[in-house]
Amino acid sequence: MKILKQLLHPRRLYFPEQSVDEDKLPYLIGSKKTIKEYNNFLERQESSGYKYQRENNGDVYIIDMSNEEHDSVVGLIQRYFNAPNNNIIFDPPIGVSGDRFHFNPLTSELIAPDVAVYPNDNYVQPPRIPYPGPPPGSKQGKVHARIICEIGNCQSTENWIAKCQLWMNQVYVRYVLGIKLHTKRNTRNLQGRYHRSMTANLWQQGIAVPQTWDFGTLQRGNNVPTACNAPNLPGFRIDIPIAQVFWDPPIHNRRRYVPRDPPAITDVNFSIDLYLIQQEVLRMQGN
Numbered sequence: 449m450k451i452l453k454q455l456l457h458p459r460r461l462y463f464p465e466q467s468v469d470e471d472k473l474p475y476l477i478g479s480k481k482t483i484k485e486y487n488n489f490l491e492r493q494e495s496s497g498y499k500y501q502r503e504n505n506g507d508v509y510i511i512d513m514s515n516e517e518h519d520s521v522v523g524l525i526q527r528y529f530n531a532p533n534n535n536i537i538f539d540p541p542i543g544v545s546g547d548r549f550h551f552n553p554l555t556s557e558l559i560a561p562d563v564a565v566y567p568n569d570n571y572v573q574p575p576r577i578p579y580p581g582p583p584p585g586s587k588q589g590k591v592h593a594r595i596i597c598e599i600g601n602c603q604s605t606e607n608w609i610a611k612c613q614l615w616m617n618q619v620y621v622r623y624v625l626g627i628k629l630h631t632k633r634n635t636r637n638l639q640g641r642y643h644r645s646m647t648a649n650l651w652q653q654g655i656a657v658p659q660t661w662d663f664g665t666l667q668r669g670n671n672v673p674t675a676c677n678a679p680n681l682p683g684f685r686i687d688i689p690i691a692q693v694f695w696d697p698p699i700h701n702r703r704r705y706v707p708r709d710p711p712a713i714t715d716v717n718f719s720i721d722l723y724l725i726q727q728e729v730l731r732m733q734g735n
Contacts, residue, residue, distance in 0.1 A: 473602050474501070474509035481506045487558045490549070499603065502557060512603035516732040521599050521627060522546060522562050524728050525720065529565045529595070532690050532715045541568050541710040542693055549587035553617035558587060561615070563597035565693055566590070571710055572696045584620065592620040594693045595718075600628040609649070612658075616651050622692040624651040626658075627725065630668060632733060637665055641730040645669075648722055650686055661686070663722040665730070679723045687717040 477500075481489075486502045499512040512518075526544050533540035547560045564586075572591055585592050596615045600608030605628055612626040626649040633643040646664035662668055663676040663684055676684045690709055697705035 478508040518601040520732045561596045562599045564593035565595035566593040597625045684722040686720040
């Protein structure tokens with residue numbers, strides 16, 4: 449059936465008829481595909497729950513896939529970024545979403561983060577003309593995200609880092625938070641759950657080197673426990689200024705521009721406890 453589809457529609461990308469095993473990633477699903485063909489494939493959303501990547505030669509790969517721990521981390525991070533909205537359900541000051549298509553800052557390919565955090569249109573000027581603006585926005589013509597989160601699960605560490613760094617080429621992206629879940633170990637902790645190494649990187653616009661945390665139960669590359677062993681530890685808390693969500697100087701052209709929070713926002717920072725992310729992964733990965 450797959451061969452017949454490719455003979456009838458040789459230019460289309462097709463997802464494999466059977467599920468892709470994690471140990472087979474990256475998995476080739478098409479070759480010599482143009483950017484237009486690749487974008488059309490993404491917009492058709494023929495198979496959700498997977499991350500794709502198109503190489504310069506037109507080869508298209510599945511590079512990552514969702515599972516329970518990936519989805520639970522995405523959900524937890526979305527709750528952290530929604531918290532300052534103070535239970536405003538409709539039209540909140542801070543928008544939080546996943547899989548919201550933006551254009552690659554370096555090409556015209558579509559890319560989508562695991563979590564996008566962006567300002568309400570009421571507090572910043574929306575794009576006045578279609579991409580590339582000014583200012584650039586999402587595929588739907590909404591304002592560009594100011595904070596991006598990428599959760600790497602099966603995808604390689606190198607690919608995960610490259611995707612995070614790619615977003616920093618867009619001036620409107622102020623922070624990129626990357627979480628990498630490394631391979632589950634064969635040993636268990638006192639609670640009977642498999643040990644796992646985890647890495648968090650936080651890139652900030654204008655600063656070349658990201659902040660890094662090794663927050664799993666064991667350090668990456670060895671069997672030494674990390675110090676991330678309790679909630680509310682200052683050394684394992686990521687603080688991101690909420691005001692950066694409303695950063696907008698290229699539009700207003702103000703001197704000494706200082707972004708300000710809307711009146712409904714009473715907190716100063718998004719505060720993310722890496723220990724709780726660690727525990728969520730351990731809880732969802734199974735025994």
